[in-house]
Amino acid sequence: xxxxxxxxxxxxxxxxxxxxxxFLEAFRQKVLNLLLLFALVxxxxxxxxxxFTFDEQLKFLKDFSFGAMTVFGTLIAVMGTAQTIQxxxxxxxxxxxxxxxxxxGEFLLGKFGGIALVLAAAFALMTTVFAGVxxxxxRQLVAAEVATVQPGHPTDEATAQxxxxxxxxxxxxxxxxxxxxxxxxxxxxAAFALLFSTVSTSAIFTVSTTLLVYLVGHLEGIAREAWxxxxxxxxxxxxxxxxxxxxxxxxxxxxxxxxxAGTLVPWxxxxxxxxxxxVYLLVLFGAARLLFDAREL
Amino acid sequence: MRGNSDIVLxxxxxxxxxxxxxxxxxxxxxxxxxxxxxxREGTVLRDGGLASLATAPVGKETWSRLGxxxxxxxxxxxxxxxxxxxxxxxxxxxxxxxxxxxxxxIDLVTTLQPRSVSFWxxxxxxxxxxxxxxxxxxxxxxxxxxxxxxxxxxARRGEALLHRGLEANPGSWELWLQLGQLEDQxxxxxxxxxxxxxxxxxxxxxxxxxERFVGYELEKAQQWDEAYAWWKALWLSSPxxxxxxxxxxxxxxxxxxxEDRLQVPDEKRVFPRTNAPQTRAQ
Numbered sequence: 001x002x003x004x005x006x007x008x009x010x011x012x013x014x015x016x017x018x019x020x021x022x023f024l025e026a027f028r029q030k031v032l033n034l035l036l037l038f039a040l041v042x043x044x045x046x047x048x049x050x051x052f053t054f055d056e057q058l059k060f061l062k063d064f065s066f067g068a069m070t071v072f073g074t075l076i077a078v079m080g081t082a083q084t085i086q087x088x089x090x091x092x093x094x095x096x097x098x099x100x101x102x103x104x105g106e107f108l109l110g111k112f113g114g115i116a117l118v119l120a121a122a123f124a125l126m127t128t129v130f131a132g133v134x135x136x137x138x139r140q141l142v143a144a145e146v147a148t149v150q151p152g153h154p155t156d157e158a159t160a161q162x163x164x165x166x167x168x169x170x171x172x173x174x175x176x177x178x179x180x181x182x183x184x185x186x187x188x189x190a191a192f193a194l195l196f197s198t199v200s201t202s203a204i205f206t207v208s209t210t211l212l213v214y215l216v217g218h219l220e221g222i223a224r225e226a227w228x229x230x231x232x233x234x235x236x237x238x239x240x241x242x243x244x245x246x247x248x249x250x251x252x253x254x255x256x257x258x259x260x261a262g263t264l265v266p267w268x269x270x271x272x273x274x275x276x277x278x279v280y281l282l283v284l285f286g287a288a289r290l291l292f293d294a295r296e297l
Numbered sequence: 298m299r300g301n302s303d304i305v306l307x308x309x310x311x312x313x314x315x316x317x318x319x320x321x322x323x324x325x326x327x328x329x330x331x332x333x334x335x336x337r338e339g340t341v342l343r344d345g346g347l348a349s350l351a352t353a354p355v356g357k358e359t360w361s362r363l364g365x366x367x368x369x370x371x372x373x374x375x376x377x378x379x380x381x382x383x384x385x386x387x388x389x390x391x392x393x394x395x396x397x398x399x400x401x402x403i404d405l406v407t408t409l410q411p412r413s414v415s416f417w418x419x420x421x422x423x424x425x426x427x428x429x430x431x432x433x434x435x436x437x438x439x440x441x442x443x444x445x446x447x448x449x450x451x452a453r454r455g456e457a458l459l460h461r462g463l464e465a466n467p468g469s470w471e472l473w474l475q476l477g478q479l480e481d482q483x484x485x486x487x488x489x490x491x492x493x494x495x496x497x498x499x500x501x502x503x504x505x506x507x508e509r510f511v512g513y514e515l516e517k518a519q520q521w522d523e524a525y526a527w528w529k530a531l532w533l534s535s536p537x538x539x540x541x542x543x544x545x546x547x548x549x550x551x552x553x554x555x556e557d558r559l560q561v562p563d564e565k566r567v568f569p570r571t572n573a574p575q576t577r578a579q
Contacts, residue, residue, distance in 0.1 A: 049385070055415035060381050067378035157504055157542060185374075218374050221336050224329060245325030249332040250374060255339050257377040261413045269338050276331050283324040290317035 014102050015110040022114020023121075026080050035079070036122050039072035040129050047133045054141045054162065058169045061137055062260045065130045066178055069123065070256075073186035074214065076122055081115050081193035082206035089201075095297060105289045108194060112285070115190050123183050138170035169262070177270050178259045184277045185253045189214055191284040192248075198292035216243065217250030224249070248280055380409040384416065387423070396428040400454060407462065414469045417462025425455020425479050452483045470507075473497030477510065487518035505543055512551055525555040532567055 026032055046064040049057055088094040088111075097107060145163050149155050155163075193210040200206045220243060226232070227240035252273055259265050384406050390398040403420035410416060432438075432447035459476045466472060473496045481490035491514035498507040508531055515524035528551050532538070538545040549568065556566050563569045 051388075053415060053419060056384070056419065059377075059413065059415060060385075063377040063381050067375050070374065157506055161504055221332065224332060228329075228333075244329060245322060248328070249335070252332065252335045252339060253374055254376060255342065256374070257410065258339075258342060258412055260377060261410065263342060263412050265342055269335075269342060272331075272338070273335060276328070276335060279331075280324075280328070283320060287317040287320050290313040290320070294311070294313040294317075 010103065010106050010109065011101075014106050015113060018097075018102070018107060018110025019113030019117060022084050022111050023117040026084065026114065026118045027121075029080075029083065031083075032076055032080055032118070035072050035076050036125065039068050039122070039126055042068035042072070043126060043129045044133060047137055054145075054166055055169070057137065057141065058166070059261070061134060062175070062178075063257070065126075065133070066182055066256065066260060069126050069130075069179075069182050070185065072126075073119060073122060073182065074189050077115060077119055077186045077190035078193045078207050078210045078214075079203075080118055081111070081190045082197055082200075082203040082210070084111055084115065085194070085197040086200070086203040086206065089297065098297070104292050108198070108285065108288055108292055112190065112194055115194075116187060119183065119186055119190065123179070123186075127179060134170055138166060141166045172262065174259050174262075174265065177265060177267070178256050181253055181256050181259070181270065181273065184274055185250070185256075188248065188250075188277050188280065191281045191288075195284050195288040195291070198288045198295060213247055214250060217247050218254075219251070220244060220247045220249045221251040223247075252276070376409055377413075380406045380413070380416070383409075391423060391427065394431060396424070396431075396451065399423055399428065403458065407458070407465075411462075411465040414462070414466055414471050417458060417466070417469075418471055418475050421455040421458045421462070421475060421479065423455075424458060425452045425483055429455070429483060449484075452479070455479060456484065468500060470497040470500040470503035473500070474503070474507065477507075477514075481514060481517075487514040488520070490514045491518065491520075509544065509547060512548075516551070516555075521555060521559055525552070525559055525561070528552045528555060529567055 043065045046061045046068070049060045052060070088097070094107070098104065142163055145159055145166070146155075149159055189210060192213050193206055196206045196209045200209070223240045223243040227237065227244045230237070232240075255265055255269065255273070383402055387399055387402050387406075390396075390402060403416070403423065407413075407416050407420060428451035429448045432451055433444055435444055435447065438444045438447070456476070456479055459472055459479065462472050463469065463476070473493050477490045477493035477497060480486045480493055491511050494507050494510045494514065497503050498511060512524055512527045512531070515527055528548055531548055532545075532552055535543075538549075553568050555561075556568060
C-alpha cells in the first residue's frame with residue numbers, strides 16, 4: 001500500500017510536457033477538427049431564424065449555439081480522450097514513455113490537461129463565433145425596430161422598450177455563467193472517458209460507455225428521487241440504487257436552459273455546481289489513477 | 298487477468314482495483330446529498346413557488362408524445378433545443394389549420410420550458426387570435442352562433458394558456474399585458490382587462506402607458522367611481538406634471554371629464570370649475 005501511494009508523486013514539468021503534446025496532437029486529428037468545423041457552422045447558422053419575434057430569434061440563437069457547444073464539446077471531449085490514451089497504448093509509445101521517469105499518474109494528468117486545453121481552445125473559438133453572430137443579430141433586430149420609427153419623430157415608448165429588451169437579452173452577463181457551466185460539463189464527461197480509458201482496450205468501448213453514462217446521467221435525478229422515495233420491487237430498488245450511486249447527475253446542468261431563458265441564477269448556485277463537478281473530477285481521477293496502476297501494459 | 302476483449306485489468310495490485318471501486322462507491326453514496334440540494338435549488342430558481350409545474354421530471358404523458366429523437370435530446374440535456382425545434386414546427390400545423398395540433402404542441406413546448414415567456418405569449422396569440430379568428434370566419438360553418446362559440450372556445454384556450462404562463466412566471470408583465478389585450482379586444486371584458494393591466498403596471502419595468510390603459514378600461518366598463526379614483530391617484534402620484542412620457546394632458550382630460558360626469562363638488566375636485574387650469578394638487 002505504501003508503494004501505491006508513493007507512486008502519486010508528480011512532476012508539473014512532465015505533466016505540462018505531456019499536456020502540450022496531447023494538445024498539439026489532438027489538433028492534427030481530422031475528426032476533431034471536423035467536429036469543431038461542424039460546431040462553428042451550426043453556431044453561425046443559428047442566425048438564420050428570421051421569421052419569428054425578436055424574443056424567439058434571440059432565444060433560438062442562444063439555445064442552438066449552446067446546444068452545438070454542448071454536443072460538439074462533448075464529442076470532442078469523449079473522442080479526444082478515448083483516442084489519445086488508446087492511441088498511446090496501441091502504438092506502444094506509452095511503454096516508451098513509462099520507462100522514462102514518468103509516472104502513470106503524471107501520464108493521466110498530462111493527457112487530461114491536454115484535453116482540457118483542447119476544449120478551452122475549442123470553446124474560445126466557438127464563443128468568438130457565437131459572440132460575433134450575436135452582435136450581428138442584435139444590430140439587425142435594433143435596426144429593424146428603428147426603421148419602424150417615422151423620420152423626425154421621437155422613438156415611442158413601446159419601440160424604445162423593445163430595443164432595450166433586445167440589447168438586454170444580447171448583452172446578458174449571465175451568458176458567462178452558461179459558458180462556464182457548458183465547459184465544466186464537457187470536462188466532466190472527459191474525466192469519465194479518462195476513467196474508462198484506463199480499463200478499456202478499444203476507443204469505441206470508451207466512447208460508447210462514456211456516452212451511455214452521459215445519457216443516463218440526465219435521468220439520474222429521477223432515479224435518485226424514486227430510490228429515496230422507496231416502493232417497487234427489490235430488483236427495481238436495486239437498479240435505481242446502482243444508477244443513483246454509480247452515475248453522476250448531469251440533469252443539474254439543466255439550469256443552463258434557465259440561464260439562457262433569462263432566469264436569474266445566482267453565482268452561489270453556479271459555484272455549488274462547479275464545486276460538485278470539481279470534487280467528482282478528483283474522485284474520477286483518483287479512481288482512474290488506481291485502475292491504470294493495476295493495468296497490465 | 299483479461300476479462301473480455303474490451304476490458305483489461307492486471308493481476309498485480311488487486312488492492313488498487315478494490316480501492317478504486319471503494320472510492321467510487323463511497324463518493325457515490327455521499328454525492329446524493331449534494332445532488333439533492335442542487336436539484337432543490339434548481340427547482341426553486343426555475344419555478345419559485347411552482348415547483349411541480351416545471352421541475353425536471355418529465356411526465357409519462359409527455360414522454361409518450363415525444364418522438365425518439367426528442368427523447369434523446371432531453372436525455373442529452375438539450376431540452377431547450379428540443380422545445381425550439383418543436384416550436385419552429387408549429388407554423389406548419391398553423392398553416393394547415395390543425396388547431397388542436399397547434400394547442401397540443403404549445404402545451405408540450407411550454408411543459409418543456411415553462412420559464413420561457415415568449416412561448417406562452419406567442420402561443421396564446423396562436424390560439425386566442427389566429428385560431429379564434431379563423432373559426433369566426435369559417436366558410437364551412439353556416440351557423441353564425443356556432444362560429445361564435447368556436448371562436449370563443451379558442452379565445453378561452455388562449456386565455457387559459459396565459460393564466461398558466463402567469464403561474465409559472467408571476468413576474469412577467471409581458472404576459473399580463475397580453476392577457477389585458479386579449480380580455481379587451483377579443484373577449485370584450487374591460488373589467489378583466491383593467492385588472493390584468495393593473496397587474497402588469499405593478500411590475501417594475503413595465504411600460505408606463507399601462508397606467509392610462511387601466512383608466513380607459515375602467516371607463517369602458519362604466520365603473521366611473523373606480524375610474525375617477527384611478528385617474529386621481531395617478532395625478533396625485535407626482536407633484537410634477539412635466540414628464541411628457543406620462544402624457545399628463547391626457548390624464549387631466551379624463552379627470553376633468555369624470556369630475557363633470559360624477560358632479561364632484563368643487564372642494565374635492567382636482568380641477569375646480571372656478572379656476573380651471575390650476576389644480577389643488579399642484
